[in-house]
Amino acid sequence: AQSVTQLGSHVSVSEGALVLLRCNYSSSVPPYLFWYVQYPNQGLQLLLKYTTGATLVKGINGFEAEFKKSETSFHLTKPSAHMSDAAEYFCAVSENQGAQKLVFGQGTRLTINP
Amino acid sequence: GAVVSQHPSRVICKSGTSVKIECRSLDFQATTMFWYRQFPKQSLMLMATSNEGSKATYEQGVEKDKFLINHASLTLSTLTVTSAHPEDSSFYICSAGPGGNQPQHFGDGTRLSIL
Numbered sequence: 001a002q003s004v005t006q007l008g009s010h011v012s013v014s015e016g017a018l019v020l021l022r023c024n025y026s027s028s029v030p031p032y033l034f035w036y037v038q039y040p041n042q043g044l045q046l047l048l049k050y051t052t053g054a055t056l057v058k059g060i061n062g063f064e065a066e067f068k069k070s071e072t073s074f075h076l077t078k079p080s081a082h083m084s085d086a087a088e089y090f091c092a093v094s095e096n097q098g099a100q101k102l103v104f105g106q107g108t109r110l111t112i113n114p
Numbered sequence: 115g116a117v118v119s120q121h122p123s124r125v126i127c128k129s130g131t132s133v134k135i136e137c138r139s140l141d142f143q144a145t146t147m148f149w150y151r152q153f154p155k156q157s158l159m160l161m162a163t164s165n166e167g168s169k170a171t172y173e174q175g176v177e178k179d180k181f182l183i184n185h186a187s188l189t190l191s192t193l194t195v196t197s198a199h200p201e202d203s204s205f206y207i208c209s210a211g212p213g214g215n216q217p218q219h220f221g222d223g224t225r226l227s228i229l
Contacts, residue, residue: 043220097215104157
């Protein structure tokens with residue numbers, strides 16, 4: 001079985017500040033981990049994913065995440081927040097690289113203060 | 115551009131109506147598609163796996179007679195919410211991918227409101 005916990009349903013940062021969205025997972029098999037962004041009334045857009053290999057994964061829009069097996073974490077970061085980053089972010093886990101049958105975390109709403 | 119098209123984007127209808135939502139893969143064939151449901155301010159929950167040419171696989175707790183899934187072609191899956199009631203109001207999202215290790219693509223979702 002797999003599960004995902006996102007700490008903090010709402011994160012607020014100032015424009016230009018560091019963004020840190022936390023994600024911890026549980027998986028009985030090697031996990032494939034994903035971060036998605038959702039804008040209001042839209043579907044999900046893939047930010048980045050960890051499959052195998054390098055544990056620091058770079059994605060679109062300046063985001064990156066680090067897979068830490070010992071901590072069962074996959075936190076999402078961005079050095080400098082932009083107003084356009086305001087959205088809902090979901091961490092998800094799957095048993096396959098193709099992101100089939102995703103198990104999502106509860107989501108974190110990111111607000112950017114001017 | 116979008117590689118998975120979901121239609122309609124919004125539906126408002128009366129209680130007791132059946133509503134059909136379409137999910138199309140635009141530039142690839144998908145033997146498997148996935149349907150998720152998202153309640154307001156909550157996460158997405160997998161409802162069912164749509165399998166081309168065979169029966170859908172439903173997650174525990176999802177009523178298969180309530181949420182009818184048809185995957186008659188390699189580019190189209192439909193979700194029909196039968197005799198919809200206000201508690202069925204939600205945001206429904208589909209995903210599809212070419213298969214294997216290729217990534218899933220999500221539709222833009224359908225907001226269903228039952229009065």
